Amino acid sequence: MADQFFGITDTGKQRSNNEDTFIAQWAAKNDMIIACVIDGVGGYSGGEVAAALARESFLNRINKAASGDVIPMLIESFNLANERILKDKQQADERRNMACVATLAMVDIEKNQFYYAHVGDTRLYLLRDQSLVKITQDHSFVGYLEDSQRLTEEAAMAHPKRNEINKALGFESDLASKTDYIETGQSPFLPGDMLLLCSDGLTDMVNKQDITDILTASMPLKEKCKLLVNAANQNGGRDNITAVLVQNDKASSQHEATMPSSSSKSKGEEAISSKEPDEVPMNFKRKTSVAIPVLTILMIVFLGSTVWFYLQGQKPRVIVEQTKVDSLIKKQRNAQEVKLQQAIDQLKGHILLLDTSYKSPIVISEAINISKDSLLIKAKREMVLQSDSAYTGPIFILSAKAKSLQLDSVAFRDCQTAVASRNQTVGLKNVRFYNCKTAVQNYIEVPEKKYINGKIMPLTLKADSLPVKIN
Known part of the structure; x- marks a missing residue:
């Protein structure tokens, strides 16, 4: 039970300060894990303050002795953080542009469930059966293009507007009246599952496949977090990098294929076993008559075909369910x-x-x-x-x-x-x-807070009414 969660943050290679922060700890009542990544916006004097205010607000609300549903509590946590940031902006002119984006999850390992709330372009992923699924949506123009399959992951990572966000804590007042502003949800968190919460400093630098390779490696969560940060820094480290991992370390259940029953399984719990069905005991005595062997063969064929058709019928159900969660159906290019x-x-x-x-x-x-x-x-x-x-x-x-x-x-x-x-x-x-x-x-990138020397030359474009002769 010791290796259930771990978090890490790093300044990166090009920033002089870290506007990211995170939470990876047990809640006060010790019944759920709090996992959170917060990315500050607004420069040195604002981003760090906004992130710190949000973190404090989240912990105060979650650890307050109160009962009730988890999702409303997460929404209230975001509303309180938003109000604190807006109030602080009014008191300090140098922080008037500060805000933050955040992804907050509450994980109930005992009940195999997780709950989340999200605003901005930090991300929540679920790793299940070696497959990494993006749970949250990026609240940004480029994020929308990527989520809707208008941009490939590689194109989105290199897009000049990838850091422009549409939503953040500190952007608007009275979030309680904007029911669709905060993205929320819950999902089964099965034995063997893992959650990754991260800032865009990771996902802008490391692609999904490389992240998956690190998460599926056999090593402690601490080492996986370090490898994620190292990979982002090796690819340029243009931003602060933060990652939080939560793992359901209970033993994975193995389910054999069974005949359909009237009871329905909860979302994500259906599984296809690669094991062959148990042999059916045949207690027939050996006789000279050919009827018994023929009947035996027919029964084996019947049972085999029944299981085969059942398994074929199960597969589309699992694929459709994964597609609903994954939203990764590729738009067919012409x-x-x-x-x-x-x-x-x-x-x-x-x-x-x-x-x-x-x-x-x-x-x-x-x-x-x-x-x-x-x-x-x-x-x-x-x-x-x-x-x-x-x-x-x-x-x-x-x-x-x-x-x-x-x-x-x-x-x-x-x-x-x-x-x-x-x-x-x-x-x-x-x-x-x-x-x-x-x-x-x-799109021209420069290191933040560094002295920049150089010259942006004028373009040398010429408009012609006739085409230039092609050699």
């Missing part, structure tokens, strides 16, 4: 954009020629990710790339690995952003834009 993304990913050199095998326009429903060091995309004749009517992200997005993208003889139509870069080189030759809100969005 053949043209799949072909374009695969051509870029599999390209051996640095020049991709868009020939007549691509049908114009290429409709984009998810950002085309550029991860090559340098790439020239050139069309034999003008090739149009057009956003799907429901897609609002960029057509091309340059990952941290890319250094330059050159575009020759392509056109962009009906898009919010044609190219999103992270201060990388973007070259345009005979490129046209039709009804595009932003042609090239260039």
Whole structure:
């Protein structure tokens, strides 16, 4: 029972202060585990204060001797924290912009349940059967795109607006009247399950698969938390990094396949056993008649087919249930954009020629990710790339690995952003834009509170009525 929870926070590689904080402890009545991650917003003089006020408010309310349902208590905790932050903002002008985002969970291991409340872009994950499921939604523009499968995880991690949030404690007053502002929920927490609460300093730096690999490794929770922080720092450590793990360390139950019964199982408790059904005892005496062996074979076939059909019938139920929780059904990309993304990913050199095998326009429903060091995309004749009517992200997005993208003889139509870069080189030759809100969005990152020296050079773009001759 000792290795049930652990929390850690780290400043990261580029920040001089830590605006994150966390809770990982037993509640005062010692019947539930409190797990929480809080990420402050508002700079050195504000973010840390907002996070500290929220943490204190949560603990005071949860540890207050009172009975009642858990979810209302969590909502009240968030309301109290919001009021304290708003009040403090009015008393100190230098903290007028402070706020915080938070994910708070109460875990009842004895009853195999957890409850949570959430505002912002900190996250809550559930690890079950080696699969990591994102429970909370990110209250941000980029988070919405990722959760709705408009952006891949990699594109979301590199998106220039990934840190812009829509909700936080300290943004608005009277949260009690805004019933949909605080996200809440509860779920079974089965033996062997694990919860991860973390700040975006982890998830912006480490992808889901790498996090899963660390969480499923055989080691204490403390070591897993350290590895998560190390992985984020190795990938750049651009923000503060905080992770809290809670584990239901009771022995996992193994369920064999049984015939359906009238009683229904609770959500998440259905399991498919890989074990074969127990052998049916056959107490027949050996006789010379062929009837008994034939009947025996028929009974075995009947029992085997019954179990097989039952197991086949069970599988879709489990898949559907996991899909409801996971919300990870991939939106089917059309053949043209799949072909374009695969051509870029599999390209051996640095020049991709868009020939007549691509049908114009290429409709984009998810950002085309550029991860090559340098790439020239050139069309034999003008090739149009057009956003799907429901897609609002960029057509091309340059990952941290890319250094330059050159575009020759392509056109962009009906898009919010044609190219999103992270201060990388973007070259345009005979490129046209039709009804595009932003042609090239260039996001420049600098270390916080450091002296910055340099120069932002003016763009050298020239508009021509006729195309430049293509060599």
